Amino acid sequence: MADGSEKNAVVSNKKVIFKDYVSGFPKESDMAVTVDENLTLKVAGDSKGILVKNLYLSCDPYMRLSMTNRSSEIFGTYTPGAPITGFGVGKVIDSRNPEFKEGDLVWGLTGWEEYSLLKSSEGLFKIHHTDIPLSYYIGILGMPGLTAYGGFYEVCAPKKGEYVLVSAASGAVGQLVGQFAKLMGCYVVGSAGTQDKVELLKNKFGFDDAFNYKEEPDLNAALKRYFPEGIDIYFENVGGKMLDAVILNMRVHGRIAVCGMISQYNRDQPEGVHNLMSIVYKRVRIEGFATVDYYPQYSKFLDFILPYIREGKVKYVEDIVEGLENGPAAIIGLFSGRNVGKQVVVIAPQ
Amino acid sequence: MADGSEKNAVVSNKKVIFKDYVSGFPKESDMAVTVDENLTLKVAGDSKGILVKNLYLSCDPYMRLSMTNRSSEIFGTYTPGAPITGFGVGKVIDSRNPEFKEGDLVWGLTGWEEYSLLKSSEGLFKIHHTDIPLSYYIGILGMPGLTAYGGFYEVCAPKKGEYVLVSAASGAVGQLVGQFAKLMGCYVVGSAGTQDKVELLKNKFGFDDAFNYKEEPDLNAALKRYFPEGIDIYFENVGGKMLDAVILNMRVHGRIAVCGMISQYNRDQPEGVHNLMSIVYKRVRIEGFATVDYYPQYSKFLDFILPYIREGKVKYVEDIVEGLENGPAAIIGLFSGRNVGKQVVVIAPQ
Numbered sequence: 001m002a003d004g005s006e007k008n009a010v011v012s013n014k015k016v017i018f019k020d021y022v023s024g025f026p027k028e029s030d031m032a033v034t035v036d037e038n039l040t041l042k043v044a045g046d047s048k049g050i051l052v053k054n055l056y057l058s059c060d061p062y063m064r065l066s067m068t069n070r071s072s073e074i075f076g077t078y079t080p081g082a083p084i085t086g087f088g089v090g091k092v093i094d095s096r097n098p099e100f101k102e103g104d105l106v107w108g109l110t111g112w113e114e115y116s117l118l119k120s121s122e123g124l125f126k127i128h129h130t131d132i133p134l135s136y137y138i139g140i141l142g143m144p145g146l147t148a149y150g151g152f153y154e155v156c157a158p159k160k161g162e163y164v165l166v167s168a169a170s171g172a173v174g175q176l177v178g179q180f181a182k183l184m185g186c187y188v189v190g191s192a193g194t195q196d197k198v199e200l201l202k203n204k205f206g207f208d209d210a211f212n213y214k215e216e217p218d219l220n221a222a223l224k225r226y227f228p229e230g231i232d233i234y235f236e237n238v239g240g241k242m243l244d245a246v247i248l249n250m251r252v253h254g255r256i257a258v259c260g261m262i263s264q265y266n267r268d269q270p271e272g273v274h275n276l277m278s279i280v281y282k283r284v285r286i287e288g289f290a291t292v293d294y295y296p297q298y299s300k301f302l303d304f305i306l307p308y309i310r311e312g313k314v315k316y317v318e319d320i321v322e323g324l325e326n327g328p329a330a331i332i333g334l335f336s337g338r339n340v341g342k343q344v345v346v347i348a349p350q
Numbered sequence: 351m352a353d354g355s356e357k358n359a360v361v362s363n364k365k366v367i368f369k370d371y372v373s374g375f376p377k378e379s380d381m382a383v384t385v386d387e388n389l390t391l392k393v394a395g396d397s398k399g400i401l402v403k404n405l406y407l408s409c410d411p412y413m414r415l416s417m418t419n420r421s422s423e424i425f426g427t428y429t430p431g432a433p434i435t436g437f438g439v440g441k442v443i444d445s446r447n448p449e450f451k452e453g454d455l456v457w458g459l460t461g462w463e464e465y466s467l468l469k470s471s472e473g474l475f476k477i478h479h480t481d482i483p484l485s486y487y488i489g490i491l492g493m494p495g496l497t498a499y500g501g502f503y504e505v506c507a508p509k510k511g512e513y514v515l516v517s518a519a520s521g522a523v524g525q526l527v528g529q530f531a532k533l534m535g536c537y538v539v540g541s542a543g544t545q546d547k548v549e550l551l552k553n554k555f556g557f558d559d560a561f562n563y564k565e566e567p568d569l570n571a572a573l574k575r576y577f578p579e580g581i582d583i584y585f586e587n588v589g590g591k592m593l594d595a596v597i598l599n600m601r602v603h604g605r606i607a608v609c610g611m612i613s614q615y616n617r618d619q620p621e622g623v624h625n626l627m628s629i630v631y632k633r634v635r636i637e638g639f640a641t642v643d644y645y646p647q648y649s650k651f652l653d654f655i656l657p658y659i660r661e662g663k664v665k666y667v668e669d670i671v672e673g674l675e676n677g678p679a680a681i682i683g684l685f686s687g688r689n690v691g692k693q694v695v696v697i698a699p700q
Contacts, residue, residue, distance in 0.1 A: 272622010288629030
């Protein structure tokens with residue numbers, strides 16, 4: 001079997017296939033690892049395709065939404081029988097697209113398989129800075145990083161000294177939002193689901209405080225304890241009961257940037273949020289946003305974040321599993337909070 | 351009995367007293383009409399008080415919130431045994447405040463009684479334009495007008511050609527939002543609770559379309575029928591099921607200005623809103639606002655609205671009842687939708 005380094009080689013292609021639409025909590029058995037034999041590592045001449053060898057694959061909460069047979073504007077639906085898709089870092093093996101050439105390192109949407117034929121270059125970014133771990137391009141330097149950047153600096157419109165709450169705070173996005181808040185001179189508290197994560201937030205990422213929401217029977221009371229003055233900014237990753245409690249604790253002219261609602265993704269009927277009238281009392285803005293709207297700012301974001309990474313002033317914690325066959329368990333682990341930090345699947349480390 | 355035109359006269363003072371905190375639907379018997387005898391029409395010399403004769407009183411949905419023993423940032427709680435309070439138009443009878451003098455016409459927060467001693471001039475506006483019906487100063491030229499103005503032009507940030515939905519659309523605020531939307535070149539649909547109100551919206555206020563939400567068993571389907579392209583702007587006055595259905599029908603980068611949620615005010619536990627995740631898919635902004643934040647723009651608002659009123663280009667429909675003793679029924683009628691247009695109680699017409 002060729003390793004893909006030789007053009008026109010014929011290789012096998014391991015894949016994680018999506019079996020059928022999921023309701024409730026997803027299981028490993030909703031996916032299947034299969035192998036296609038006889039993939040020729042060459043893009044057909046009449047296409048604009050780009051053939052990549054996938055190196056790192058990203059596990060992100062939004063992927064659960066694509067496992068449901070309900071379309072939305074921004075998250076497509078997986079096709080039963082086809083590989084699941086997600087963000088990945090890859091190396092170009094062959095290309096008929098003039099913007100990309102053999103050997104280029106790229107990140108963007110790809111398939112959960114060893115080799116993917118990308119039909120267009122839309123949303124595919126070339127990687128120019130390779131002094132940074134390549135896996136970071138599906139984390140701090142990729143979609144989650146841009147999500148934290150656009151969501152915090154643009155949607156939250158933070159000011160120095162403001163009180164900031166981040167939920168799912170040790171995750172791929174939350175850990176960055178907390179660090180950005182500290183860079184801005186805010187007071188930041190994170191919520192997470194284990195004591196280890198709480199320690200990580202305080203000791204590694206420099207959050208001012210953190211708590212384990214699973215040990216707080218009364219979230220409203222917990223928030224009043226951590227924010228006696230109230231909350232100016234809530235970076236929302238979880239939804240449901242946490243959102244309901246947060247709304248009651250917002251300060252006047254507070255902002256809630258809604259990045260996602262992972263606590264709701266496995267429910268057929270989302271929980272109701274009851275306290276919305278409080279956004280009138282406090283003149284609160286709740287705003288959903290999508291990373292794709294910040295793609296045009298990606299190079300500006302790189303200019304911002306790369307020095308912080310190189311100087312060690314912004315840290316990034318990854319939870320890395322090896323091998324495509326361990327991908328299904330890794331993605332499912334997101335919903336039980338098994339991962340500590342950004343969940344990455346390594347397919348072929350450089 | 352003196353009529354109040356003579357200073358130092360002694361008069362009786364009819365009042366609407368708040369009896370006790372209300373849960374559920376308020377009733378007329380939650381209020382009582384009483385008379386205080388021997389009110390001397392003079393402000394004590396050591397105060398900054400302003401004594402006004404109330405001419406028109408306003409019935410506004412937010413008043414229900416003050417009937418509950420839960421405080422909020424912007425709506426105070428009524429005091430059992432004291433008169434209910436609300437917006438009113440009055441005439442100054444005596445004043446120790448240098449900014450106001452006998453004979454001045456004013457609008458602002460006052461008591462539900464024939465004469466009120468206002469302890470400060472905060473939030474009290476002098477009326478300079480008397481070619482307009484005085485009752486308009488508790489409607490189009492008062493709090494509801496400024497609410498529609500700030501909420502629509504600032505919070506909704508409308509653009510020509512956008513699709514606008516207004517709920518409680520024939521009410522004190524909604525009828526103006528719809529007309530402002532037409533002035534802006536938007537397509538506007540109103541929802542209301544009777545066929546008469548629907549006709550009013552279409553024929554008097556120039557809404558492009560309108561519907562009776564009580565005759566729509568499936569609000570989501572109704573909205574898809576009235577907005578096949580989706581909704582850019584929702585001016586929210588009702589909350590609950592309508593909000594949940596609207597969220598599903600918002601367009602990308604849509605805006606929801608939350609003015610109030612009248613459907614929820616008589617519930618001990620507000621209904622849950624389940625579809626909030628859609629604000630991520632569509633990058634929707636939901637923003638609560640309070641009229642008090644637009645008070646500094648009041649004179650700019652007058653410059654804007656007065657010419658439209660004088661030229662008949664913006665219309666205003668009031669539902670007028672006579673006499674303080676009919677006030678309790680009038681305010682309660684707001685919650686069954688009895689009123690058609692802005693509900694006004696006339697105490698003493700000029």
